[in-house]
Amino acid sequence: MITHIYKLIWNKKKQNFLLLLEIFISFLVLFVTFFNIIGFYNLYTTPRGFDYKNVWSVNYxxxxxxxxxxxxxxxxxxxxxxxxxxxxxxxxxxxxxxxxxxxxxxxxxxxxxxxxxxxxxxxxxxxxxxxxxxxxxxxxxxxxxxxxxxxxxxxxxxxxxxxxxxxxxxxxxxxxxxxxxxxxxxxxxxxxxxxxxxxxxxxxxxxxxxxxxxxxxxxxxxxxxxxxxxxxxxxxxxxxxxxxIEIEHLEKKRITKNNFMIIPFSIIFLVVGFLIINVALGIFGVLWYNINRRKSEIGLRRAVGASGSEISRQVITEGLVLSTISLIAGTFFAIQFPLLNVDDIASEVYLKAIAFSVVFIYVLVVICSLYPARQAAYIYPSTALQED
Structure with missing residues (x-):
């Protein structure tokens, strides 16, 4: 089945190129995002090493x-x-x-x-x-x-x-x-x-x-x-x-200092979230469009004995295969960071970011494929004949 799906994707490479590129770029954006999230989490959970509570600073x-x-x-x-x-x-x-x-x-x-x-x-x-x-x-x-x-x-x-x-x-x-x-x-x-x-x-x-x-x-x-x-x-x-004379509380200065770091990244995360929503809508739209264009093909498969669940699995698998192709290319570029030891950051952070990004893309593609796959499962040979 996988070989058959690869042939279908290759035969429609022009139609699938934009989707592949979209997933590839989304993976890189997610990689950078998860890298920062993991880095922020590691920094936050690192022991502080001192106690700021009930400490005041006085400038005199x-x-x-x-x-x-x-x-x-x-x-x-x-x-x-x-x-x-x-x-x-x-x-x-x-x-x-x-x-x-x-x-x-x-x-x-x-x-x-x-x-x-x-x-x-x-x-x-x-x-x-x-x-x-x-x-x-x-x-x-x-x-x-x-x-x-x-x-x-x-x-x-x-x-x-x-x-x-x-x-x-x-x-x-x-x-x-x-x-x-x-x-x-x-x-x-x-x-x-x-x-x-x-x-x-x-x-x-x-x-x-x-x-x-x-x-x-x-x-x-x-x-x-x-x-x-x-x-x-x-x-x-x-x-x-x-x-x-200026008296300040370290507790308040800590909040101000942390907000100075958090606010810019929060804005970036909002932009990334908006991008992910657009990617999800794009994947959903492309799959929906492909289902409508392939009603005759799906009807023919139903006519020769394919069940509705098999048709659903094929649609979902096609999405996963397309994602895999993009993820292989994206991972090749992302893996260069730990190999080159960029910024002297632990390789574990990069590898976790890659893993989270891959899982996120797969989950996103599966979710976006579920409804088009269900609609494809309800296409019968008679429906395909009516379309023709």
Whole structure:
């Protein structure tokens, strides 16, 4: 039967070419769509690596007239003690402006014994991991004790890329002209959003004389409310006269950051859904048209003993065979991505996208073939004679 169907398709290759092309293009579009869906799902289900709940960020300004590092450090320590004295505050740390879920990024190349790797840089202090409840794999958060060096904590991904199985604690890496001593390794953390891929991270630990960053992360208790936020704002305003104070909740920043990623792709998915509907209507229309044109052929088959169910199976099988031809061509192009290791993405993601796309096309073709196949099953020899 399959051989017979292939002959029928070949004899009507001109009529079937547009349908084959439509299925081929639809497969490629679905492949890209499922690839993004699977990639988004994998990113979302990857452990976050830190706790954003009940963490507030504060953008503040230093009091005017502070010209020395000692005076800046002294004032900042006073501010930290003032905030820690509030009963709703659990912990405080200082940070550069690329706080979690912000749109600011600081990146640079990190080198170790001829190996170079791009990494995101965070300037912070030793309380950072406690405020964000980050898991340490080895070492600790502490400034360097050697003059001319800075202490850093790197994440697991950077450790694997630069050091492999070697213990990085105590090793010296370079970032630009800075010499950095690795004091610890932290678990990977998705600080830039739930739908952003994990990257290499360097946390540079600020010492007590290097705290001129104007951002703080405050871990508050669940009981902290709007009244406490107003009191915190007043405290910060009294500390930094004529400075703009901005308090944000990481929970809200996370939603904003994720929406920034989701909304464009949601629009793309809507366009793809509209395309799929048009493809389904096209397949349905072509099959319907072919049935109406082949009434005499179907009537002749019924006359020589073919049952209605056999006619239905033939119509559905023709649709599946046409799909298979297009899918073979589409899979040939799609399989090149994992073979060439494009974008350094796991082959599993590409293969799953191909599998889902193939299954989706087959299901779509079967659904679109059911009604035309049923109509074909009700064509009798007498009906075909009347048409002639």
């Amino acid at each position: 300004g230093l009091p005017s007239g502070l010209n020395s590092r000692d005076s800046i450090a002294g004032q900042v320590d006073i501010l930290k003690k003032m905030i820690l004295s509030m009963p709703q505050v659990e912990n405080v740390c200082f940070s550069s402006n690329n706080i979690p879920y912000s749109n600011n990024e600081i990146s640079n190349a990190v080198s170790y014994k001829g190996k170079d790797q791009s990494a995101t840089l965070y300037l912070t202090d030793k309380e950072y991991s406690r405020v964000l409840n980050m898991q340490m794999l080895s070492g600790n958060w502490a400034p360097a004790h050697r003059k001319g060096y800075s202490g850093v904590v790197i994440n697991k991904m950077l450790k694997e890329k630069l050091f492999g199985t070697q213990n990085p604690i105590g090793q010296v890496i370079t970032m630009g002209s800075d010499k950095l001593i690795v004091n610890g390794v932290a678990e990977n953390a998705k600080l830039t959003g739930d739908y952003r891929s994990l990257g290499s991270i360097v946390f540079k630990i600020l010492d007590s004389l290097d705290r001129d960053e104007n951002y703080m992360l405050i871990k508050v208790r669940p009981s902290a409310d709007a009244a406490f936020e107003a009191r915190l704002y007043k405290t910060m305003s009294n500390f930094s006269k004529n400075a703009n």
